[in-house]
Amino acid sequence: xxxxxxxxxxxxxxxxxxxxxxxxxxxxxxxxxxxxxxxxxxxxxxxxxxxxxxxxxxxxxxxxxxxxxxxxxxxxxxxxxxxxxxx
Numbered sequence: 657x658x659x660x661x662x663x664x665x666x667x668x669x670x671x672x673x674x675x676x677x678x679x680x681x682x683x684x685x686x687x688x689x690x691x692x693x694x695x696x697x698x699x700x701x702x703x704x705x706x707x708x709x710x711x712x713x714x715x716x717x718x719x720x721x722x723x724x725x726x727x728x729x730x731x732x733x734x735x736x737x738x739x740x741x742x743x
Contacts, residue, residue: 662710669718672708681709687725688713694721 663670673681681699688697694715701709715721 664719667714667716667718669713669722670711671713672710674708676709677707678709681711683729684725685711687729688721690728691715691721691725693717 657676658674660672660674661669662672678701681701685697685699688694694713696712696714699709699711701707713722
């Protein structure tokens with residue numbers, strides 16, 4: 657996965673992610689909404705044949721919130737893997 661930052665200024669981060677689809681994007685968007693300092697967390701895929709989701713994140717510190725959301729998603733993924741292994 658590659659991340660390209662398109663815009664970064666105080667309280668706003670716009671970036672594209674290459675190599676991901678709606679499944680990952682929805683998980684990241686929803687996880688960002690769990691952060692009370694986030695006022696906007698959304699994304700769009702302009703064309704299905706060239707999937708480069710474009711995210712817009714606004715809040716107190718969008719970059720920090722993105723890093724924290726990523727850490728939480730990694731933990732949830734590990735927890736899910738552990739649960740599946742127990743089956």
